[in-house]
Amino acid sequence: MNETRTDFLDLATRRHSVRAYSARPVDRAIIDRCLEAARLAPSACNSQPWTFIVIDDPVLREALASAAGGGMLPLNHFTRQAPVLVAVVAERANMSARVGSRVKDKPFAMMDVAIAAEHFCLQAADEGLGTCMLGWFDEPRVRSLLDIPSTARPALMLTLGYPDHHSGAAKRRRKPMEQISAWNRYPQTQSAKASAPVSGRRSVAGLILWLAVTYLAAVIGGAATARAGAFYADLTRPPWAPPGWLFGPVWSLLYTLMGIAAWQVWRTRGWRAARGPLCLYLAHLGVNAVWSWLFFAWRMGAVAFGWILLLMAMVFAMIRTFRRIRPATAWLLWPYLAWLIFAAALAFYVWQRNPGLL
Numbered sequence: 001m002n003e004t005r006t007d008f009l010d011l012a013t014r015r016h017s018v019r020a021y022s023a024r025p026v027d028r029a030i031i032d033r034c035l036e037a038a039r040l041a042p043s044a045c046n047s048q049p050w051t052f053i054v055i056d057d058p059v060l061r062e063a064l065a066s067a068a069g070g071g072m073l074p075l076n077h078f079t080r081q082a083p084v085l086v087a088v089v090a091e092r093a094n095m096s097a098r099v100g101s102r103v104k105d106k107p108f109a110m111m112d113v114a115i116a117a118e119h120f121c122l123q124a125a126d127e128g129l130g131t132c133m134l135g136w137f138d139e140p141r142v143r144s145l146l147d148i149p150s151t152a153r154p155a156l157m158l159t160l161g162y163p164d165h166h167s168g169a170a171k172r173r174r175k176p177m178e179q180i181s182a183w184n185r186y187p188q189t190q191s192a193k194a195s196a197p198v199s200g201r202r203s204v205a206g207l208i209l210w211l212a213v214t215y216l217a218a219v220i221g222g223a224a225t226a227r228a229g230a231f232y233a234d235l236t237r238p239p240w241a242p243p244g245w246l247f248g249p250v251w252s253l254l255y256t257l258m259g260i261a262a263w264q265v266w267r268t269r270g271w272r273a274a275r276g277p278l279c280l281y282l283a284h285l286g287v288n289a290v291w292s293w294l295f296f297a298w299r300m301g302a303v304a305f306g307w308i309l310l311l312m313a314m315v316f317a318m319i320r321t322f323r324r325i326r327p328a329t330a331w332l333l334w335p336y337l338a339w340l341i342f343a344a345a346l347a348f349y350v351w352q353r354n355p356g357l358l
């Protein structure tokens with residue numbers, strides 16, 4: 001067998017995102033080879049959950065290019081120049097890939113689609129063509145222009161064409177090798193050290209601090225409700241409304257649980273590695289504290305109702321992100337979310353039935 005060794009590294013080095021194209025048309029045979037490269041891509045459980053739609057019809061291409069533009073934002077305007085666009089559609093994966101994806105909490109179908117799209121782009125680069133993957137586009141518009149059914153999702157768009165050689169050299173900014181790779185163990189970078197679990201006295205101090213920050217939010221919010229007893233009693237309330245005295249104990253428990261949840265996340269990963277979820281938590285405390293003011297002090301029924309929906313969305317996001325760090329921790333937040341749903345229903349009822357007061 002005559003085995004020739006193509007220089008893949010050279011191809012990977014040459015491929016870059018091209019954002020300026022010449023008007024030169026692209027041969028169908030070349031596009032077919034790019035599609036063949038995509039067809040050969042690996043996928044979880046060999047599910048091949050993709051469809052590549054090639055668009056060379058000028059009218060449709062123009063419509064899609066405008067769907068890929070960023071609207072008011074100066075994004076993806078080069079899409080208009082590309083003689084060919086390709087929509088990469090993620091299909092429903094086969095049963096075993098779907099089960100695996102669920103069990104392992106990994107988006108296999110999206111991973112598969114990305115790999116196939118990259119196969120397409122690498123073959124295009126080998127043919128002397130330029131491509132750019134687009135993740136930012138108006139998905140509903142693309143879906144409707146291409147008649148994509150609800151069972152599938154347009155995951156990526158690709159521009160394809162001959163690069164305009166006057167467009168300047170490609171910028172290839174890449175992280176240094178030691179930052180993206182290691183041998184035999186996770187790299188001992190700053191962030192790896194920072195993500196080590198916190199223990200001992202620091203952990204106890206952390207617990208006190210997280211609870212203190214949380215109770216601070218409770219105190220700020222509580223200041224709005226301190227003199228709201230009479231106001232609450234005067235409101236027309238639903239028969240299922242709890243008595244006023246119950247709110248204090250319930251909120252105290254919820255604040256304690258959420259403070260412990262934040263502490264557990266911090267203790268498991270450290271501040272640096274869990275900065276995103278912990279900042280979300282802190283921002284949520286601010287939203288939580290302001291809610292009581294909106295409802296009880298400033299008596300803005302509509303805004304308060306919208307605010308509690310925002311709070312619910314934030315708590316839901318916290319449950320999702322905390323769960324990834326420490327699955328058991330998420331359980332500490334479910335009672336909070338359940339209470340917020342109840343409180344939102346109560347706030348809605350009270351706002352609707354007390355037009356003069358809220």
Ligand SMILES: Cc1cc2nc3c(=O)[nH]c(=O)nc-3n(C[C@H](O)[C@H](O)[C@H](O)COP(=O)(O)O)c2cc1C
Nearest residue numbers: 015016017018076132133134135136137170171172
């Ligand atoms: C999933 C994904 C989505 C992308 N979306 C866009 C996009 O909407 N607009 C754009 O100009 N580039 C987009 N890109 C291209 C990246 O910006 C580009 O690959 C990255 O900056 C590295 O540069 P290079 O491709 O030239 O090596 C996307 C790339 C990927 C992988």
